[in-house]
Amino acid sequence: MNAQGERWTAEQVLALAPDAASRKAGGKLAAPGPWSGAGAHGGGVWGLCAGSGGKPYQTVVDLDGPAYRCSCPSRKFPCKHALGLLLLWAGGGGVPEAEGPPDWAGEWLAGRRERAAREASGAAAEAAGGGRKEPGGVADPQAARRRAERRAQRIAAGASELEQRLADLLRDGLAGADRSGYAVWEETAARMVDAQAPGLGARVRELGAIPSSGPGWPGRLLEECALLHLLNQGYARLDRLPEALAAATRSRVGLTTTTAELLASGAAVRDRWLVLGRRDDSDGRLTTRRIWLRGQDTGRIALLLSFGAAGHSPELALPVGVVLDADLTYYPAGRPLRAALGTRHPDPPPPGPAAPPAQPAPPVPPGSDIPTALAAYGDALREDPWLDAWPVVLSGVTPIPGGEDGWQLADTRTGAALPIDPRCAGRTDLWQLTAVSGGGPVTVFGECGHRGFAPLTTWDPAPVPLRSPSGAGSTPHGGMP
Secondary structure (H helix, E strand, C coil): CCCCCCCCCHHHHHCCCCCHHHHHHHHHCCCCCCEEEEEEECCEEEEEECCCCCCCEEEEEECCCCEEEECCCCCCCCCHHHHHHHHHHHHCCCCCECCCCCHHHHHHHHHHHHHHHHHHHHHHHHHHCCCCECCCCCECHHHHHHHHHHHHHHHHHHHHHHHHHHHHHHHHCHHHHHHCCHHHHHHHHHHHHHCCCHHHHHHHHHHHHHHHCCCCHHHHHHHHHHHHHHHHHHHHCHHHCCHHHHHHHHHHHCCCCCHHHHHHHCCEEEEEEEEEEEEEEECCCEEEEEEEEEECCCCCEEEEEEEEECCCCCCCCCCCCCEEEEEEEECCCCCCCEEEEEEECCCCCCCCCCCCCCCCCCCCCCCECHHHHHHHHHHHHHHCCCCCEEEEEEEEEEEECCCCCCCEEEECCCCEEEEECHHHCCCCCHHHHHHHHCCCCEEEEEEEECCEEEEEEEECCCEEECCCCCCCCCCCCCCCC
16 A cells, blocks of 8 residues: 555556556566565565566565666666556555565665655755855855845846847848747857746747747747747836736746755645646656646645656656645745645554555546636736646536537536647547547546647546557646746
């Protein structure tokens, strides 16, 4: 059992796989045959898997993370052995509960948890002390203030330079932007990063890709230029903005709070958080994982971000449908969404001797109708004008396959229909959503924005992640948190 006393489903395990090949290979190892010495105890699962050599592979998984270790030479995380072991454990019959792990597994589990505790304690102490420390170990708040002032000056200079670049573009005319090539935009983006404004750099790179985005690109380019101009002007007048809008502006420019500072000084929100959906986006160099959760008591939605180098799955891998009792701390923003995962609380054991609890079905979250979802996006957009989409759960909607007007979600209760974001074509398995629906209404989680709705998860009644047909698991980018 995990910390919440529940086994994961096979679908939740497969959602951890870094690619389709790993899912297929892991499925072949989800039988007792290759395994020996398998067991589970205290949030750890372990086993020995027979390989091509004479010595079996030692595989161990820490469910509190989760995190993986295997003696095989694979560079994928999790590897096929870890996936196969988790699938065997999820099935309920092949991995028995044990009194404790063997030495090789116990040492790794204990060492990992000790390191995590030390890192959390050290990060919190450093954040409470104001960041950088002097040689004697005493924090220097004056140095931190001077660094912040220098960075603010560099960002202001970068924003001013970007304003001139936008003015030149509009003076010369947007029609010629497709002839200048991407290199000009990349150079400008690099200068924004040098000015310590990575948010401006990211938006400039998005501008550079618009001229090759198909018919109607001049209009889209003008819209994005206007939003970038608004961001520059907002930063120049930061002290005159309402606090919520000022927080959104700082976040969009790239002035973010470190996780250590946030956990040390922010207000934690404890709840039982249901994992609603997950998406991985890769640019070839970095994989960004987004995990959305919703508190069962507060009703608040949160977004967790984690990153992994090319070819490596990000470490944070909460399966869709899992419920965790945890503290989340929200990053400052106009409409807080992104959060940092803090302490995770195990459920108290039942009093006296008792049989292991029956595995409960993952809950189907309550949802709203289409007008309410659109109103939620509008409210969020009012506090963050650069927001591309907002996460919502829709209930009672029926997928309508695309015709001339594209795919839609229809709600017979209100007579409303919401178009599916056209960027989902080929990236999200819309036919899988249709099959689950069977022509009737379903509950769907996704992002609602000005381009439409991008579905990520549906329920049947267990959660069904809507992966792409190729297994990549990537759907359209819905805007920075």
